[in-house]
Amino acid sequence: MQRTFCCSLLCLLLYALGVSAQPNELPSVPITLQNLADFKSTGSNWKIVGDAFYDLNKAGKGSTKSGTGVLVNDPSGKSNGHLFTSMEHGDLALDLDFMMEKESNSGIFLQGRYEVQLFDSWGAKVPKSSDCGAIYERWDESRPEGRKGYEGHPPTQNVGKAPGLWQHLSVVFRAPRFNAAGEKTSNARFLKVVLNGVTVQENIEVLGPTRSAAFQDEKPTGPLMIQGDHGAVAIRNIRYKSYGIEPVTLTKMKLSAYEGKFSSVSDLNSLTAKRELDIDVLAHSAPGSRDKFGGKITGTLHIPRTGQYLLNLNLNWIPAETNPANPNGAGELQIDSKPVMSISGKNGGTTSAMVSLEAGDHPVVLAYYKNFGLWYARSNDILLAVEGPGVQYTPLNQIIRAEDPVGEISVLASNEPVMQRGFVNHHGRKHTHTISVGEPGQVNYSIDLNKGEFLQIWRGDFLETTPMWYGRGETQLSVPLGSVIELSGKPSLSVLADQNTVWPDSNATYTNLGYDIDKNGRPVFKYTLGGAQVRESFAAGEDGHKLSHSFTVTAQGTPGEIWCRIAEGSDITELPNGLYAVNDKQYFVELPGKQKPVIRTTAQKTRELLLPVKSANNGGTVTYSLIW
Structure with missing residues (x-):
């Protein structure tokens, strides 16, 4: 009994450790796609529509539906001009969805000068600087043949989806800097490019405009440009945050340290500090302080422009899940002698607040205490982050720590299928009896063997397994290295009274019988479903362009009909080419025959x-394919 209790407590603590409150962020500014009002005058190749269809297998067979919300480029006519925003930007965070036609080519030019490539790179094994997510090359006609293009940056891996599917691009861009004389003092830099959830570029310096830029000079600001002279593309949900170059700062920090056990931050007001010292990072860094302490940090917060600011505060010694009857700490932040946010400790150590601040300097006081330590929340660091008009999300005065010197432990599927047992995070929940399989075509999937659930698919590299072997007892997760599509996770097969019966969340009659290995090195999963015997298998096909999923069922007097649940999503639409688009064109389903x-x-x-x-x-089969 004692052992069961301890195990349950450990699991609770590990779960608490894995839960981290995501910081709130200010909303981005949308570019309207109800019309072309947010763009400069352009050619007839650019239109606003309600939806777009590009055939997976045939270039030039696109079609659109009337409506608004989607921007499309059709350069097949007389016009093939680029599209420029009326907005001009310096530093920028940009998000958008895009859809490529088969074999199509386009690009997003920051400031009209520095291109992130959009391209139909579906299935490319070794990405180049012309593939999707690349920082495109620069060009010099005076260079020798074969070397005219230079300084291109391929994506770290190819996670481009199939033509006709929506993809997501996020870019964080730092504009070039200039002095008062107009001379460039630092180059443009792509701080991060994220394609379909995978970071494919990071901290890439661009020494000058890339090929096909609209402008060959460099300036502090410029418009976004979408390339229109190469190929068909659809774009939606364009939104951005534009930043100035003057940051929010926290300076002149002093720490007053107290010792003892406290019930409220107001307890500190009647006490004399044990130590007072200057500090330059946000942490309770008084000598000898580990637990049972209180502190007041004073400083000057500089705000570059007047407006509404979002503040995030996190006292790292208070975990996301804690005992509300016995919190291990609390805190309060004051600006201009007015309380603006507080942490009671009863619901975790994180809080946020919107505060109206004038440009200039503001005195701040951060008061807090810690009554006891938790082994899974050891840090005495404090996170205070700010975001506001023209100011990107900025953690103030953080401690910079060297990462533990541990190398990445990764598993790749190079020449044959690879299997890895381990824990998998699915919809925020840890599944402990799973197997992940990687195919040489960079098509991968995970199965919950304990429940017979198809959890996820992903395109790109296979798994990072570092958390499984380093720091065991914490996450123990195997982490996909590519672009993941999480499926619903319910059983793939079930016995239904008829086709209107509600699909169950789990099968009480499911019994896992392990798996065999076929001649190609792929697992064949075996289980029973009541009196039915099931063999389930997967195989990557067409050079990694699809993943087939098959079931062979031997039914022995099982009452009711056995059904296969192939997909669930916000919508499922049959397309003109016979495929089924799932979840707003997140992936395709292909069914054999008619x-x-x-x-x-x-x-x-x-x-x-x-x-x-x-x-x-007394038997039957089902086969279908997923394409993404």
């Missing part, structure tokens, strides 16, 4: 795609 699935609406207003397992001599 099979017609059942598409139905759930009680949660999602859509499900089902196929019956056709019985023949």
